[in-house]
Structures are given as C-alpha cells and as structure tokens.
Amino acid sequence: MSKAQTKYLKDYKKPAYAIKTVDLTFELFEEETIVTNSMQITKADTNEKDLKLDAVSLELLEVSLNGLKLQESRYIIEEENLTIINVPTEFEIKIKNKIYPQNNTELEGLYKSGDIFCTQNEPEGFRSITPYLDRPDIMSVFTTTVVADKKKYPILLSNGNKIKCHESFDERHGVTWHDPHPKPSYLFALVAGDLGSISDEFVTMSGNKIVLNIYCDLGNENKCHHAMRSLKEAMKWDEKKYGREYDLEIYNIVAVDSFNMGAMENKGLNIFNSAYVLADMDTATDANFMGIESVIAHEYFHNWTGNRITCRDWFQLTLKEGLTVFRDQCFSADMNSAEVQRIEDVKALRERQFVEDASPTRHPIQPESYISMNNFYTATVYEKGAEVIRMVHTFLGEKKYAKATDLYFETFDGQAVTTDDFLWAMSKGGDINLEAFKTWYHQSGTPRLKVEESFANGTYKLSLTQIIPDTLEDRKQKPYYYPLKMGLLDEEGKEVLVKTLIVSKEHETFVFENFETKPVLSINRDFSAPIIIEQKKSEYDFLMQYDTNSFTQYEATQNFALQTINKLISSDEIDKAFVQAYGYLLDLDVDLSYKALLLELPSVSAIMQLQEKIDFDVIYTAQDKLLKIIAQKFKNKLLDIYKKNHFPASMSLDAEYIAKRAIKNRVLKILFALKSDEVAQLAQKQYEESLTMTDRIVALDVLENLHVNYAEVALQDFYNKYKDETLVMNKYFAILASSSRYDVLERVEKLQRDKVYDEKVPNLVRSLVGSFARNHKYFHAKDGSGYKFLADKIIAIDKINPQMASGLCGAFKVCNKMNNHNQNLMKKELSRVISTQGLSKNSFEIIDKILK
Structure with missing residues (x-):
C-alpha cells in the first residue's frame, strides 16, 4: 500500500481554479477507451501559477493549452496528479488519454458490468477517467459525446438532454448529451450497451412533459414496471411535499449487476444496482418491492438535495x-x-x-x-x-x-x-x-438518557440525566440538545398528557401536577431522538397492552424481551410475566404488518449490544429457549393465525396481502422453534404451493434450518429453477451462508466454486461471504475458523475491489467487545491482513482503527 495520507476538514481551502465548461468525447473500443477532455478554466486565485489536476493511473496521449500542443517540459505526471506548468488567467486545456474499462474490477470510474459500459464516480472515481479538479465544489457544465460500435452498443447515454445523434462513423455511431445544470464530476455518468427498456412520461406541476426510461439487460424489461411506478410516485410526492419539480427533458435509470453501491444519483442518468430495479412476484419478495420503491425515490430526491445543491x-x-x-x-x-x-x-x-x-x-x-x-x-x-x-x-x-x-x-x-x-x-x-x-x-457515539421518576401528593417528577460517551481519544463531549416526545397514561391506559420536552442539559427535572394516581410513562415516542433510554424500572407489560403510541408499544415489547433474555442468560430463569404479555399481543386487533413486528423477538445484534463482553453461544441459547417456550405455550393460537392468513395462490401487492404474508411468515418462524415434523411439513407445503417469492424464501429458510431431507429437495428445486436469475441466487447463497447447520463454513467454501458465483460481482460476495460474516454462531466459532476464512477473503478481494473488501472488514468491528479468547483470535487474523503487501487504503483504515 502506498503511504496512507489522512485528509482533514480543517485543511479545506477554496479551489484556486473554476472550470466553466467541460466537453468530453469517449471513443469506446473492446480493448481500450480514448477520452478527450476539453475544459474552459478560469483562475480564481491569481497567485497560483500551476494547474494541478487529479489523475490516477494516467496513460497520457496529448495535452494542449489554448490549441497548442504542450511539450513534456510543460507538464508533470505524478502518481495521483497531472500538473500543467505556468497557466494563464483564462485558458482552454485539452487532454487526450487512454483507459481500460474492461480491466477495471474496482468498479470505480468507467468499467464494464458484463457487456455494459458504465460509471461510478462518487466520491473520487472521475480522476481515473480523465485528469480533472475532482472535488465536489468544482461545478461545471458538461457536454458529452459517446462513440461506439452500433451493433454492440446501440444505447449510448450520458447526463442531461440528448442534443445530437451522429450516424456517420461507418460501423460506429455517436450521441451527444448536454447537461445545462453545473455539477461536480462525481455526478458525471456514462452508459453504453445493448439494453432493453421501458418508457413512460410524467407531466410536472408546471406542465413540462418528462420522458422516463428504465434500461436493463435484454429480457428483464417486464421486471422494471414497479420501479417505474415508484419513480412517478416519487416525482408527485416531491412536488406536493417540497414544491420541487424535475428540471430536464428526460430522466433515465439504468440497472447493472456489478455495482458497489445501491444506486447513484448522477444528474438525469441514475445508475442502479439491479437489485433495486428488477422485480416481479416470482423473483422478488415484498421487502424487495419496498426496497426498490425507497431507493428509486431516494435517488430521485437527490436531484434537489444533492445535485442542484x-x-x-x-x-x-x-x-x-x-x-x-x-x-x-x-x-x-x-x-x-x-x-x-x-x-x-x-x-x-x-x-x-x-x-x-x-x-x-x-x-x-x-x-x-x-x-x-x-x-x-x-x-x-x-x-x-x-x-x-x-x-x-x-x-x-x-x-x-x-x-x-x-x-x-x-x-x-x-x-x-x-x-x-x-x-x-x-x-x-x-x-x-x-x-x-x-x-x-x-460528536460521536450514542448518547444515553437515564430516566428516574417520583410521585407524591399529585405531583409527578421526571428526572433526566444525559450520559455522553467520550471520544475514541478519551475527550469529554458536551450534552446534546434534542426533542423528547413523551406521554403519561392513566391506570386504564388513557393518555392524560402528551408533550414534547426539550432536553438540553446534563441534568434536568420536569414537573407535572394534578394527578390522582401515579401515571405510567411512555418515553421517546416515535423515537424522537436517536438515544438509548435507561430506566431502573419500567412498566413494559402495561405499555405492551395499552400504549397508544405504536413505536413505544413496540419498544416496550422489545425491551421486555431483552430483559427476559438477559435473565435467561444470567440465571436460566424465564420471566412468566413477559410470556403472559406476549400472549396478549397475539390477540391484538391491529394492522397485521405492525403485529408481525410486535411478535418479533430481539435480534442477536440487539442482544449483544447489552453485553459488556459478548459471548454468542449464550445469546443463541437464551434466544432459542425463549422462542421455544412461546411456541409451545401458544402453538394453537400461532397455527390459527397462520391458517387464517395463508393464501398461497395470492400474488397481490396490495397492503392487505403484504400484511397477511408478513404475519403468516412471522408465526411460521416462531413455530420453527418447536423443531417438529408438523412445522416442517407446513413449511414444505408453503414452499411447494406458494406463488410469491416472499412465501417461498421464508419456507426455504425454515426447511434449511429444520429438516435436512426436506431442505435438500427444496434447495435443489430452487437452484434448478433460478440458477440463471442472479438476483434470486443472492437469496439462495444468503440462506445457506446464514444456516444454523454445523457444516455451514464447509458449504460456503464449496459454494464459491459454484458456476453461478462470481467474486467480481459485489451482490454475490455480499450474499455469500457477507451473510456468513453476519452468521455470528459460526463466524465467531471458538476455533477461529470463521475469522481465518474472512481474513483470507478480505486479502483476496482487496486485490480485486478494495471498496468491497473494506466493507467485509466491518465484521471485525466488535473485536474489542468480544471475550478474550475470541478477541485474540480476531486480532491475530487482522494483524495478518494489515501486514499484507499492497493492501488498499480502504481496508487499511478500517483494520488500523480496530487494532488501535
């Protein structure tokens, strides 16, 4: 690794140059791409003499200043820069260079996803395309011409509006795009390929007609319609809620398989991980549909909160x-x-x-x-x-x-x-x-709020103490200022007071009078502040039954469950009051999607956050025991809920059937704890009869962890049916890597050799290697095998895609909270990774912080 240089906010300086316009020409070939970059530049700081451009892996062909080709003595090429010596106040720089997108496995800058040319330039990818002042405060007007083979790349896209098509290049053709809105280089985008598409239009509140296109691999067009509906809903919502309308003639979205992020908001040409565009009921779950709706909206909303500003x-x-x-x-x-x-x-x-x-x-x-x-x-x-x-x-x-x-x-x-x-x-x-x-x-870290109550003579006092974590460098931090929504309930569960307090001091007391009996506190309603509440005594069972705020009712359920699990860990005793209160939830007449959340027990991640030293073995044991007790006690009620809401032939995406699938699959996962043939047969039948991926994937997961013979048949059927559907195979790999079966690591290692798996595709790596790293039971195995496996993968993937490798490093973040045995095993593997020659700065930074 080249020497890791730290950048500091305090060192920010205004740019010494402004780039008014950028004219780019891309000549795309199979072995190479020629980029011609013409920039109109003005000197903002007249004391500057030389122009220092960002440039990575630069293969320079030619540099011209105001139309005159420069000799080599007029510029300097360094590892990450191209410096033009002694430039005038206003000038044009023209640079021609060569890049190799087909060899770019880092998926930053210009690269190929399958047969598609595409870009990812946030945060600093543009400098690997062409020399530039690659920083977000350099905003320029871009005009881009893309030239490529007509047959292989009939679709040529870039930012802004299409202003010209070029058909005079023999077997090649070109398209010129112009974006009238100044933007930084991280928002530049280019796509070229033989793509399928769907089109629609949207009329803005000002009456402007916008052409909407979604591009994808040929054959996947029918999976783009939900994304298109989501886009139109987002455009309407942004006009209604924020008064913001779209500002170009065209809005393009392109779905590609190889993408490091979820999506990118490039001006007028959003490039998406295909996981957040492609969906139908056979291949996508309800959660996938929701995720697509959210990410499509997110990238569209960036047009104003990210692009225009x-x-x-x-x-x-x-x-x-x-x-x-x-x-x-x-x-x-x-x-x-x-x-x-x-x-x-x-x-x-x-x-x-x-x-x-x-x-x-x-x-x-x-x-x-x-x-x-x-x-x-x-x-x-x-x-x-x-x-x-x-x-x-x-x-x-x-x-x-x-x-x-x-x-x-x-x-x-x-x-x-x-x-x-x-x-x-x-x-x-x-x-x-x-x-x-x-x-x-x-400030960093999650603040805590210690809550104490007192009641006397009709007066209720709420005393609050902020507990602020120190910085990593052990510096003290200040108290926070935030809104705290709270309610007080009477003994029948009726609200007698609803208020938003302003918390601003380390210690504060709020006084409320004229109560006949001590009220019950419902605090941090709607999660009004991202804090951790600490209460010595809280009436969780009462709030589970009566709280009128949906979030704090859910919160009471989770906290009571966490308290019960901790009691199981420390004393192996079950809190019967929680089990009784949980039974009340089963009879609640509420929205079924909400009810499904209420019935979910805390995750392993939530439980481990309460432990000073993490031991996953005891966490899993306690969690499994509580789930089994609930399943045994309420088996008939759970089966009744399942049967009332199981509609295997339904493929509806309306809220009612999404909710029915949510509650039905929640109780199936609870019944799984019985480890009975009856539940295995229920899951097998659901897998065989259901028409939605939502039902099928839950049943497959239950079978994988419950019944080996049923599972093998279902897994083989699933594989045969979907082996050509990369997005579905992500689900398949994730189920196997998350399995509770003892041979999971051996199976993960074997799956890396499956013909479907490709280590260069981030989604597949995340679904297999990433899912295993979140499988705490086996990743944190006492023999260190999980740590060694992941360390080996980080070293290998870092050479291919440093951003993906550094993401995997995050699995080691819990190192300092682990028991001594596991902590030593983790540090041993991390030390091996960080000493690897040529390790990227991405992975180095994460591991260095963990080891300090």
Whole structure:
C-alpha cells in the first residue's frame, strides 16, 4: 500500500481554479477507451501559477493549452496528479488519454458490468477517467459525446438532454448529451450497451412533459414496471411535499449487476444496482418491492438535495445523504404504513449504526478526517444523519420546516454548501436558534438518557440525566440538545398528557401536577431522538397492552424481551410475566404488518449490544429457549393465525396481502422453534404451493434450518429453477451462508466454486461471504475458523475491489467487545491482513482503527 495520507476538514481551502465548461468525447473500443477532455478554466486565485489536476493511473496521449500542443517540459505526471506548468488567467486545456474499462474490477470510474459500459464516480472515481479538479465544489457544465460500435452498443447515454445523434462513423455511431445544470464530476455518468427498456412520461406541476426510461439487460424489461411506478410516485410526492419539480427533458435509470453501491444519483442518468430495479412476484419478495420503491425515490430526491445543491467537500456528505434518507423515509411512510416504516427505520439504525457507534470505527455524522472517503458511506452518515434531520423537523413542525426548506433551496440552488448553511436555513426559516443542536454533527457515539421518576401528593417528577460517551481519544463531549416526545397514561391506559420536552442539559427535572394516581410513562415516542433510554424500572407489560403510541408499544415489547433474555442468560430463569404479555399481543386487533413486528423477538445484534463482553453461544441459547417456550405455550393460537392468513395462490401487492404474508411468515418462524415434523411439513407445503417469492424464501429458510431431507429437495428445486436469475441466487447463497447447520463454513467454501458465483460481482460476495460474516454462531466459532476464512477473503478481494473488501472488514468491528479468547483470535487474523503487501487504503483504515 502506498503511504496512507489522512485528509482533514480543517485543511479545506477554496479551489484556486473554476472550470466553466467541460466537453468530453469517449471513443469506446473492446480493448481500450480514448477520452478527450476539453475544459474552459478560469483562475480564481491569481497567485497560483500551476494547474494541478487529479489523475490516477494516467496513460497520457496529448495535452494542449489554448490549441497548442504542450511539450513534456510543460507538464508533470505524478502518481495521483497531472500538473500543467505556468497557466494563464483564462485558458482552454485539452487532454487526450487512454483507459481500460474492461480491466477495471474496482468498479470505480468507467468499467464494464458484463457487456455494459458504465460509471461510478462518487466520491473520487472521475480522476481515473480523465485528469480533472475532482472535488465536489468544482461545478461545471458538461457536454458529452459517446462513440461506439452500433451493433454492440446501440444505447449510448450520458447526463442531461440528448442534443445530437451522429450516424456517420461507418460501423460506429455517436450521441451527444448536454447537461445545462453545473455539477461536480462525481455526478458525471456514462452508459453504453445493448439494453432493453421501458418508457413512460410524467407531466410536472408546471406542465413540462418528462420522458422516463428504465434500461436493463435484454429480457428483464417486464421486471422494471414497479420501479417505474415508484419513480412517478416519487416525482408527485416531491412536488406536493417540497414544491420541487424535475428540471430536464428526460430522466433515465439504468440497472447493472456489478455495482458497489445501491444506486447513484448522477444528474438525469441514475445508475442502479439491479437489485433495486428488477422485480416481479416470482423473483422478488415484498421487502424487495419496498426496497426498490425507497431507493428509486431516494435517488430521485437527490436531484434537489444533492445535485442542484451539493456538498462543498466530502466531510459534508451527510448534508445530502442524511437529508435525502429522511426524505425517502417520509415518502415510504406516506406510501405504506407509517408506523411500520418508523419501526423498520429504527431497527435498521440500531442493527447497524448503534453497533458502529460502539466500535473503534465510530465517527460523527460530519467526520473530521479520513484516509479513504469510501469508508464514510456509513450508517452514521446516512441513517443517523436522517435522525438528525428528523429532530430538526420535530423542532420546527411541518409548516415551519416547509418554509425553511424553501429558503434552503432558494438561497443555495446551484451551489456547493456545508451543513452550517443548511442549519442556517432551518434556523432562519423556522425562527429557532439551533446553535446548541450542532453537537449532533460533531460528536460521536450514542448518547444515553437515564430516566428516574417520583410521585407524591399529585405531583409527578421526571428526572433526566444525559450520559455522553467520550471520544475514541478519551475527550469529554458536551450534552446534546434534542426533542423528547413523551406521554403519561392513566391506570386504564388513557393518555392524560402528551408533550414534547426539550432536553438540553446534563441534568434536568420536569414537573407535572394534578394527578390522582401515579401515571405510567411512555418515553421517546416515535423515537424522537436517536438515544438509548435507561430506566431502573419500567412498566413494559402495561405499555405492551395499552400504549397508544405504536413505536413505544413496540419498544416496550422489545425491551421486555431483552430483559427476559438477559435473565435467561444470567440465571436460566424465564420471566412468566413477559410470556403472559406476549400472549396478549397475539390477540391484538391491529394492522397485521405492525403485529408481525410486535411478535418479533430481539435480534442477536440487539442482544449483544447489552453485553459488556459478548459471548454468542449464550445469546443463541437464551434466544432459542425463549422462542421455544412461546411456541409451545401458544402453538394453537400461532397455527390459527397462520391458517387464517395463508393464501398461497395470492400474488397481490396490495397492503392487505403484504400484511397477511408478513404475519403468516412471522408465526411460521416462531413455530420453527418447536423443531417438529408438523412445522416442517407446513413449511414444505408453503414452499411447494406458494406463488410469491416472499412465501417461498421464508419456507426455504425454515426447511434449511429444520429438516435436512426436506431442505435438500427444496434447495435443489430452487437452484434448478433460478440458477440463471442472479438476483434470486443472492437469496439462495444468503440462506445457506446464514444456516444454523454445523457444516455451514464447509458449504460456503464449496459454494464459491459454484458456476453461478462470481467474486467480481459485489451482490454475490455480499450474499455469500457477507451473510456468513453476519452468521455470528459460526463466524465467531471458538476455533477461529470463521475469522481465518474472512481474513483470507478480505486479502483476496482487496486485490480485486478494495471498496468491497473494506466493507467485509466491518465484521471485525466488535473485536474489542468480544471475550478474550475470541478477541485474540480476531486480532491475530487482522494483524495478518494489515501486514499484507499492497493492501488498499480502504481496508487499511478500517483494520488500523480496530487494532488501535
């Protein structure tokens, strides 16, 4: 690895040059691509003499300044730069260079996904295409011409509007695209291939007709219709909620298999991981459909929160990502069940971000430094960033928030700005002082809130103490400022008070009077702040039955279950009060999708977060025991719920049938704990008769972990049916890698040799290797075999795709919380990885933080 250089937010300097326009020509061939880049540049700092452009692996063919070819003495080529010596105040630079997309396995810059040319330039991929000032505060107007073989690449796409087709290149052809909106280079995109497509149109609130296209591999066109419907719904929603309409004549989406991220919001040409575009009921689950709706909306919403207004520098990443995640969460809540969406969002936050906050890789939503920017596309920047925006929304309320966002768009349209600029707009538009709120941007770790209650003479006192974690460097951090939604319930479960408190000090007491009896506290309603509540005594069973806030009812259920599991771990005793309260949930007459969430026991990830030293063996034992007790006690009720909601012939995507599948599959997973032939036969029948992937994949998972003989038949059938469907095979690999069967690692190693598996495709690596790394039972095996396997994979994949390798490194983040035996085994393997010659800075940065 070349020397890892750390970049710091405090070192930011305004760019010394501005690039007014960029004219690009790509000549695509099978063995090479020739890029011609003409830039109109103005010197912003007259003290600067030389122009230093970012450039990686540069094979330079020619450089011209104002039409004159430069001699080699006028420029310097370094490892990551091209410097043009002694440039005038205004000038044109023309650079011609050669790149090799077909050899690009890192999937950054210009590369090939199968037979499709495509790009991924966020954060710093453009510099591997052509020399440029590759930073987000350089915003330029791009015109792009793509030239390629007519037969192999009939579809040629780039940003903006199509302005010219070129048909005079013999067996080749070309298309020129122009984007009138200045943008940074990370939003540049290019696609060329023989693609299928579907088309539609959308008329904006101003009456502009927009052409909508979704491109995919030939033969997959029928799987794009849900994505198209989701796009149109997102366009309507953004107009209604934020007053934002689309600003080009055309909006293109392209689905490709090989993509490091979920999707990319390039201006007018979104490139998507095919997992977030392609879906039909035979190949996609209900969760897949929901995920597509969310990600399609997310990338569209970026058109204003990310493209029209972008980041000044990469330390401001949460400016666009936190805000846009919040927007897509609100969209999904409006499209589906708001209560279910909120719980799912918080579950995801806790599963990923809370774990990150408790690890050596924790960081603020606005980091102060980085070695590889790719490592900061994290749950902290995205999901915690969204929670920070949600708190701002709570402070302001809907009307003032709308006024503030209008001010933000009007003031900063066309600019590269900072989180401080956003908070200025929120403060001014919302008529509120948010200075104290900035700690959320600059502090790391998850704050806790110690809650104490007292009641005497009709007066209820709520005492709150903030417990703030220190930084990784052991620096003290300040108390946070946040809204805390709470309610007080009487003994019959009726709300007697609903209020939003403002928490701002380390210690505070709130007093409420005129109560006849002590009320029951319902705190952090709707998860109004991303904190951990600590209560010595909480009336979880009461709240499970009576709380009128759906989130805190769910929260009470989860917390009571966690308390029960911890009791099982420490004393092997079961809390009968929880089991009794759980039975009440089975009889609740509520939305079935919500009920399915209520019945779900805490995940292994949630349980481990409460342990000072993690021991997965005892966690699994306690979790399995509680599940078995519930399944035994309520078997008949669970079977009744299953039978009432099992409609194997239904392929409907409406809310009613999604909810029926959710509750039916939840109780099937609970009944699994009985380990009986009756349940195995139920799952086998569901697998054979059901017409949806949602039902089929749950049944397959149950069989894999319950009945070897049934499982082998079903797995072979599934493989034969879907071996040519890469997205479905991701599910197949994930089930096998997540299995509780003793030989799982041996099977994972064997599956790497399956003809379907390809280590160069990120989705397949995540589904097989990534799923095994989350299979805590075997990844954390006492003999260290899981650690050795993953370390070997990180070393191998790092040579192919460093971004994918560094993602796998995250499985070791729990190292310092593991028991001593496992901790030593993990450190041994991490030390081996970090000492590997040529290790990327991506993987080095993550492992170095874990080992410190």
